[in-house]
Amino acid sequence: MPWKETCSVDERLRFIAQVNESDETFAELCRRFGISRKTGYKWVERYEQAGPSGLEERRPVAHTFPHATPTVLVDALIELRKERPTWGPKKLRARLESLGLEGLPAASTIGELLKKHGLIRPRRRRVVTPTTAMPSPLAPAEQPNDTWCADFKGHFALGDRTRCHPLTLTDQASRYLLKCEGVAKPHEASVRPHFERAFREFGLPHRIRSDNGPPFATIGIGGLSALSVSWIKLGIHPERIEPGKPQQNGRHERMHKTLKAEATSPPEANLAAQQRVFDRFRHEYNDQRPHEALGQRTPASRYTPSRRSMPSKPSSPEYPDTMAVRRLDEQGRMLFGGAQTNVSTLLAGEPVGLTPIADDVWELYYGPVLLAQVTLKNKELKLARTR
Numbered sequence: 001m002p003w004k005e006t007c008s009v010d011e012r013l014r015f016i017a018q019v020n021e022s023d024e025t026f027a028e029l030c031r032r033f034g035i036s037r038k039t040g041y042k043w044v045e046r047y048e049q050a051g052p053s054g055l056e057e058r059r060p061v062a063h064t065f066p067h068a069t070p071t072v073l074v075d076a077l078i079e080l081r082k083e084r085p086t087w088g089p090k091k092l093r094a095r096l097e098s099l100g101l102e103g104l105p106a107a108s109t110i111g112e113l114l115k116k117h118g119l120i121r122p123r124r125r126r127v128v129t130p131t132t133a134m135p136s137p138l139a140p141a142e143q144p145n146d147t148w149c150a151d152f153k154g155h156f157a158l159g160d161r162t163r164c165h166p167l168t169l170t171d172q173a174s175r176y177l178l179k180c181e182g183v184a185k186p187h188e189a190s191v192r193p194h195f196e197r198a199f200r201e202f203g204l205p206h207r208i209r210s211d212n213g214p215p216f217a218t219i220g221i222g223g224l225s226a227l228s229v230s231w232i233k234l235g236i237h238p239e240r241i242e243p244g245k246p247q248q249n250g251r252h253e254r255m256h257k258t259l260k261a262e263a264t265s266p267p268e269a270n271l272a273a274q275q276r277v278f279d280r281f282r283h284e285y286n287d288q289r290p291h292e293a294l295g296q297r298t299p300a301s302r303y304t305p306s307r308r309s310m311p312s313k314p315s316s317p318e319y320p321d322t323m324a325v326r327r328l329d330e331q332g333r334m335l336f337g338g339a340q341t342n343v344s345t346l347l348a349g350e351p352v353g354l355t356p357i358a359d360d361v362w363e364l365y366y367g368p369v370l371l372a373q374v375t376l377k378n379k380e381l382k383l384a385r386t387r
Contacts, residue, residue, distance in 0.1 A: 206236065
């Protein structure tokens with residue numbers, strides 16, 4: 001007699017009732033219900049342990065896992081995660097793959113393994129207010145050295161109670177971290193040598209993007225600073241994000257988040273020790289850390305130095321024949337149309353260009369930077385600043 005493959009809970013309850021009330025032997029009772037004695041004993045045991053709920057269908061439990069991740073891979077994954085606690089499953093997988101490990105599970109499986117071993121903490125949910133996307137006024141960076149991004153990571157106290165101001169410089173297209181230098185003060189004299197070293201090592205970019213604060217920019221005409229004037233003399237266009245819009249330098253800000261997590265907490269005893277940590281971080285960020293936006297490649301695999309080498313001597317900008325050129329005097333004043341006006345002492349002795357836009361109205365430039373709108377009436381020269 002073939003045994004039944006499935007029975008309803010009601011049938012199982014009737015079987016249990018008959019076990020307690022019927023005069024039939026257990027074997028005869030099992031045959032009448034079309035089940036094996038093994039199944040009958042199993043139902044009785046479940047009923048005694050859990051009552052009627054013990055007779056409900058149970059999903060089969062696998063006792064072997066043929067597709068389980070090998071222990072050697074799990075151990076390597078856990079070890080790497082402990083070394084790089086800020087890396088997610090995709091970066092961990094890409095790094096292990098680059099180290100020659102084969103048979104790695106999918107990133108989703110790696111995420112589950114990390115949760116299982118207590119190496120992932122759930123994120124706090126945040127309500128994000130939707131915003132309307134606006135076109136960016138900044139030039140796109142399609143190739144390495146199209147745009148470099150410069151900024152200071154928030155300063156922090158060191159063990160000797162001095163403050164460290166991390167100056168960071170990245171290539172926008174490749175995410176390559178060109179410089180990560182701790183300086184004692186965020187002023188022009190401290191940062192200029194680091195930019196010059198970067199120019200000598202990597203060549204010149206076409207643009208350098210920064211915020212509107214010193215030493216990159218000032219509230220003076222055209223937002224120019226001594227540092228940005230030196231860039232223009234090297235043929236570099238200073239590019240500034242709009243005030244209050246750090247997302248326009250979002251790639252650089254994201255790097256700062258990683259820098260803070262991996263290289264500033266806890267702070268070192270002094271600036272020299274902190275710089276050693278920054279140097280290690282820069283090497284790991286460029287050469288070891290996979291980047292999702294680069295197809296899990298490293299920034300070093302995508303970056304190439306610029307073909308524009310740093311000149312031995314900077315030169316003043318040149319202007320097209322369509323522009324009127326005037327050279328400012330030693331006090332930064334411009335003589336034009338028989339009238340004189342102050343422009344900027346930063347540009348003392350430098351040439352500026354004027355292009356007409358209307359009757360008696362010109363736009364005033366220093367290199368690629370628009371400084372002001374110039375109006376000449378009755379031999380009176382007026383400058384109206386522009387952003």
